[in-house]
Amino acid sequence: MQEKLTQVKMEEVRCGEMPVTVLRFAGDITSASRTAVLGTYEGISGGPKHILLDFTGVDYLNSSGIALVIQMLIAANKNGQVIRAFGLKPHFQKVFAMVGITKYTTIHPDEETACAAYSG
Amino acid sequence: MQEKLTQVKMEEVRCGEMPVTVLRFAGDITSASRTAVLGTYEGISGGPKHILLDFTGVDYLNSSGIALVIQMLIAANKNGQVIRAFGLKPHFQKVFAMVGITKYTTIHPDEETACAAYSG
């Protein structure tokens, strides 16, 4: 039995002059995604000041998955990093707003507007 | 409780010089679709020689629905009419071939090729 798990891809991009590390998630973000979310974050935590989370490929996100995103935000906060996100389906944007995460990270509709926000 | 039933729309078009009556189906084609399939056919049976069935909007088609299509083909055969079809999803094309319907009607990939076949 093959269960579809979380996929994550890391990319270094430039938004204007600003170097930004993009984490592109796909598949599910659930309690089974600890390594994909927090492990990946820890792997890059020494470096970048700006991190962009791409949720475009995420079909399923539950409250345990959101808890992992919150843990990443906590760590980033401590490290003085700024995290932005984009690509969340409207339903998940609503859920993020419900739990209040939008107070600690900005949700952009797409990569372009997210990127533009770094030079704003 | 609102159940999604069959929708059918009738259109007169011209394929080259040839007048063709198109029946555009949408939704489900099941045992509940007798009126939509056979009733609609009977409503137009006096007239056209060429009938084109558009299955583009059909999501669900079961063996009782296919039986209605066969009954339409039988009637058309008696009336000397030619029926072509297009827009069937690949899975339903396979099912039509399995039951042998493709011996009595031609399945085209899209409206353009179906239309072109009338002048061929």
Added chain:
Amino acid sequence: MDEHRSSIELRLPSRLGFEKVAMDTAASVAHLMGFGPDRIEDLKTAISEACINAMEHGNKLDETLSVSIILCMDADSLEVRVVDTGDGPKGHTARPDIDKKMHEEEAARGMGMFLIESLVDEVEWISSPPLGSYARMIIRLHPASDSTQAQES
């Protein structure tokens, strides 16, 4: 419970249209197991036909009688039983003859069991009165040979 043998059960009233719930449930299970989209379409049609037969012929469309769909997952195959309260089909499946149908020597209907046989890797109909009867289908992740080719008569 064996890690490689989980079972899921769905119970539906015998109302035409509700077979779509069985189709979607089975598709969801097959997707979890890693079946590809074409094979999932085959499974959906087979389950639809088995459920409609169970509702119509097995339970005589009596909505108070249930149809059960039992999905057993193995590492590389899915077994589906569609259970009704009737006696099961008599005799075995006739292959539909489109020529006879077109000449009205055979009913236009009567393609469900043939489609099920054509679309899954294995099927049998088991009657165990007075308990009921069921169709038992198996669909494999990696079939030995592709038995789902369109077979034209």
Added chain:
Amino acid sequence: MDEHRSSIELRLPSRLGFEKVAMDTAASVAHLMGFGPDRIEDLKTAISEACINAMEHGNKLDETLSVSIILCMDADSLEVRVVDTGDGPKGHTARPDIDKKMHEEEAARGMGMFLIESLVDEVEWISSPPLGSYARMIIRLHPASDSTQAQES
């Protein structure tokens, strides 16, 4: 059986991931009933969270214990019960406090019951030991007021 009160039951082993089958089954039923896509997303998330809680907290992830999802359709509402074999949650739902979470004064988790309450029209948790416990949710086709707006703290 009353034409306006059909019930469908799904039984799943307590394995994380299988809640997706419940989500897809419920979405299929809601679609048949005429719910729109946004409301179906709300229902899917609520059912996902209720199933995960039933598996995790109710059945302690013991795969031999089932979670039942019972879907009762009325003319204009869907009632869903998610049943486990445990004692049910103690006390009532705390609203998650994102500031406390960010300052690690509250666990990052603990949002499931709040999300369920926010997404459906009605929910209650009922404990009936030793039989088990269930979450009972109602989602309406035409809610009196829109209770699904994002509520920021």
